[in-house]
Amino acid sequence: MLSPAALTEIDREVAKYPPLRKQSAVMSALRIAQIELGWLSPETIEYVANYLEIPAIAAWEVATFYNMYELKPVGKYKLSVCTNLPCTLMGAESAVEYLQRKLGIGFNETTPDGKFSLKMSECMGSCGEGPLLTINNHKMKVRLTPEVIDEILAGLE
Amino acid sequence: MVNIEIDGKALSVAEGSTIIDAADAAGIYIPRFCYHKKLSIAANCRMCLVEVVKVPKPMPACVTPVVEGMNVQTRSLKAIAAQKAVMEFMLINHPLDCPICDQGGECQLQDLAVGFGASASRYHEEKRVVLNKDIGPLISTDMTRCIHCTRCVRFGQEVGGIMEMGQVGRGEHSEITPFLGHAIESELSGNMIDLCPVGALTSKPFRYAARSWELRRAPSVSPHDGLGSNIEIQSKNGRVVRVLPRSNDAINECWLSDRERFSYEGLHAADRLQRPMIKQNDVWRECDWQYALDFAAQALPAVKDKRGATEIGALGTPHATVEELYLLQKLTRALGSDNIDFRLRQSDFRTDDALHGAPWLGMPITEVAELGSVLLVGTALRADHPLLALRLRHAAMRGARISLVNPLDDNLLMPLVAKSIVAPAAMVQALEQVRRALAGEPDDAVAHAIANTFNRGGRKAVLLGNLAQHHPHFAELHSVAQQIAELSGARLGFLGEAANSVGGYLAGAIPRAGGMNAGAMLTAAPKAMILLGVEPERDSANAAQSIAALHGADLVVALSAYKSAALLETADVLLPIVPFSETSGSFVSTEGRVQSFAAAVKPLGEARPAWKVLRVLGNLLNVPDCAFESSEQVRAEALGDGIVAEGRLDNRLKTIKAIVPVTAPGLQRIGDVAPYQTDAIVRRATALQKTHAAQIRAWMNGALLAKLSVADGDMLKVSQGEGSATLMAGRDDKLPDDCVRVAAGHPLTANLGGLFDEIKVERAILNV
Amino acid sequence: MANEVIFHSIHLPESWKLENYLKVGGFDALKKVIAEQMPAEEIINQVKISALRGRGGAGFPTGLKWSFMPRQFPGDKYVVCNTDEGEPGTFKDKDIIRYNPHQLIEGMVIAGYTLGAVAGYNYIHGEIFECFERFEAALEEARAANLLGKNILGSGWDFDIHAHHGYGAYVCGEETALLESIEGKKGQPRFKPPFPASFGLYGKPTTINNTETLASIPYIVKHGGQKFLELGKPNNGGTKIFSVSGHVAKPGNYEIGMGTPFKELLAMAGGIKDGRKLKAVIPGGSSVPVVPGEIMMDVTMDYDSISKAGSYLGAGSVIVMDETVCMVKALERLSYFYFEESCGQCTPCREGAGWLYRVIQRIEHGQGRAEDLALLESVAGNIMGRTICALGDAAAMPVQGMLKHYRNEFEYHIKHGKCMVNGG
């Protein structure tokens, strides 16, 4: 189900922890699986659980507890915008409005062409640079203005 | 010891105990939901908040350790305020649908809400609704009622041995559920129903059957395995509607296996025999007791007179009571015959004359959890002895080294240090290798590893399971196991198959003077047979053969609670007796504990307790000293004061059987007993039959599937001699080569042959 | 006296590279510890003298915490760094691993040496994944330079550090939830006691510190606790990074001495944006009570002074709000955060956080009831101090703070169904 490359990466994570503590790698393993498959289906989660030799329900608990995991398919680019208070004070609302207008979708929606999904997110620990968003969880774009947003969207193929 | 005060009561309690321990011991009740004495402490419900004087915050009593001089107030304004506040939070998202909830009347939330809940709710927002899950035929869910105490989750992790329930999601949205679409598979799953303090997890078979206050409750003892679990039988209008555990830390603690909990559905099966029946020129008709008993009372002596007393035989089941088995053998012996037995699935009786006493567990049940090294021989442990498996699991958690010599390699949900998985025909040799390893003779690696599990201190045991006891070379297995025990300083023990596997011996229901044993009688039956609760095609070591044997008899008098097919075929008269729930009686458990119980409900129809039927029959047959007025009198004669005398239990053999080389048949059957087919009652329990564990297949490893060029899921015809069965092929690569696991006791396999005999497998021709 | 301790290399291009950290005397402290084979007691003593207090929010004296670690306990022990910064308004630890990761590594290695640990883990907030990757790269550099891993600097002592990322759960910043998370479970906090020092990661003795706390260690070891103490004020030793966000001209991190007047900090941050007036400040991250601007203007930035003002220094996360802010709307957003982030384990927080949010949401949307404010105070009070971890308190405190200082705005919303500050 996962590529050899992905499995080697998971093994690298497993190696960070003491023997018999494979479960410690479940968060990275799910992250790696999500990067490869776009989202975490029950089958994927069960596969990861078996790979780490933990009960499927234990992996399911983790996948549903941390909200950067996607349990339903999302667009090619998932844009998560922080809307917490500091970011809001610094203009998150107008950034969100602009994004929604440009993409024609609201939060938790995906553009018809399947390219973009929008998510509302909690504090990303970067408030000084707000308003801000992440692209597919791992790339952060800060100090959002209409110009910056146009640039970001233009850059996403 | 530390000195503390709770609600003004001065107490001296053990170091390291919690406030709730101390309070419980002192009879001071502190409300709680998530705390359970047999589970780890979660401290998540916060219902147990109490005031500790001089501590600003209220403290959770379930997890707060006592310290010298601590002054606890469980009823102070501060404590009550905290408890009321928690109760309010508990209730804001609870449906409060008590009137339609099965937990109604026995719900901890309901009880406490009365004490701590406010009359009117201050919560005017939308309530949470949680989708229900289908988690199998035994447990029904109403997850909106769940209060997230996580008892069921912790049960799986800590008791069941595998995490099946989890808390998924987060915060207010979190839900208790198994993995998507998975049903709960644990053979102990029903305990989650007891653990759930609210109506989120309730019994599916019991659903809407009764309100708790309508129930009549009677203490009893579970008959399905040798443990003697203490149960409470709950009935409504004379019908058993639920069975719950009675807590007994020496036996079942607060647990029950699903078999013990849900078997009651079989008590009222449609084919319960309610009136005597007699077969005349091949037609069955109902008759009255007088007629039926007279018939038997004339027919039996007639055979004796014509053919001699040795042509009379009697078979009981190990699930019958001591009183029943005692009277059966008394009556048989009074007729002059020694042909009496109850060990229906045993096939090798060569050690009978070498036995010192009745084979038993060899130790108290509680000691099983304290063992340090254990060798298990020939057992489907979790299916046959669910709660002993649990004790062993706890031993394993405490670091016990457990090893296995077995034809099966099912997941025991406990770590095994070493195992030798071999065909039944190779078991004696495999065990012999272990003996040699212990004796320091050349051996193989696995045997050496197994032997090594013994070379540390701590309590040790060699335990023989049902498969070993049913094995055609039981004598050799017993002999070698005994030598291993002697060499390693381990206790030798037998895992009792049924309620009276020990009691049957003590009741004298075995041949003493060269009479025929069960194996002999079910191979070539005497002319006249008395059957007590026996379903020959389901209960014996060789289904097909036992039917044939009974066909060979001229007279079969069957005492039975059910109109079972094979009896209608082979018997001449059917005397309706009652199951354990409708009679008084006693069982002697695998640890040698005598437990007596009274009838929980009245006999159904004209059925009568077997001990009464046998007494009357005895009187009609002029059996001397047979005027018993109560089952207690019978017990007194059978067991004396009711305490098993020292020495009557003894696993040692006087003489060791030498090992004869065994030639393996082409394909060998591994005939374990299907978990929910062990006895007449269980096999009629409908919900249990719907479980995954109840579905049987012809299991074999991939190599054999390939050799037979069949695939997992194909329909196969398996046959032994004349008998055959059509089963789905199943792949289990952990099975030994050239073995086919085909469970016995099941209707589909009811005309196959010996449990460990040769078996043929071919693709089934399905005539569509 | 800015950027003395942590951001002292920030002016360098690629300050996060090992070579650049070495240029400013990086790893001198570790070399000193190894060369002199400094006794653990001595190191702990210097940390005590420095009056360094935990920078993660609770402000617990670090030297004291270290002295709880049972060094003699046989078997594995761990040092864990908390870089799970997710408290709204907090973003200092991100810049530490972004601009000066090696100083944290040095601090963790010294901690490992002092506490007899076999390994260290740094738990990094999932949303700053680029910084997680940078930190992992820094670990590689340090290993290559034998400053980490086997036989560190030829001392014969092994100690390695690994990075573990979060993936979107604020509660994992709570130390025991964080440990659960490293073990590969849901981040549900454990009841304390037992404390991590006796039962921590994998049930082994563990010391957990905040990123800024550990990154301050090299300075203390190198220059002595006294010098660090003097950077701040008694009982409030050292410099502290303040994360200033909200309505200021130059939001960002400012490392200044403890006890610096808020006025000065505000000036450094460019003052209130667009010449508007200061209304209120949340001085220690979203979890602490709000403080009206006028009170704030007389406060100095240290634990004691801010507690006197009725709030907490917390993690030094200063959220500045100008006159245009509607406090009902602000509180609605904060309450949603705690409702969203409650782990769901204990009843008062799981059920209460949602209750608070829903009531405040109603008020904000003009459906408030007269009795709602009393209800809010009562529900917040019923959560306070009755939960397993402090997230429950964190959900309650903002409500109590807002109602204390800005009750009139809430009453206005309830009475008129609209906002007092900006109509709508």
Ligand SMILES: Cc1cc2nc3c(=O)[nH]c(=O)nc-3n(C[C@H](O)[C@H](O)[C@H](O)COP(=O)(O)O)c2cc1C
């Ligand atoms: C809900 C909650 C969130 C927390 N988040 C963080 C955090 O993001 N970073 C942190 O260092 N400490 C956080 N803490 C405090 C930690 O539990 C712990 O006190 C701290 O990491 C100890 O390090 P220190 O003594 O160096 O401050 C949080 C506590 C709670 C209750």
Ligand code: SF4
């Ligand atoms: S207070 Fe909230 S976050 Fe903390 S343990 Fe309880 S439910 Fe979880």
Ligand code: FES
């Ligand atoms: S509030 Fe948006 S990143 Fe902190």
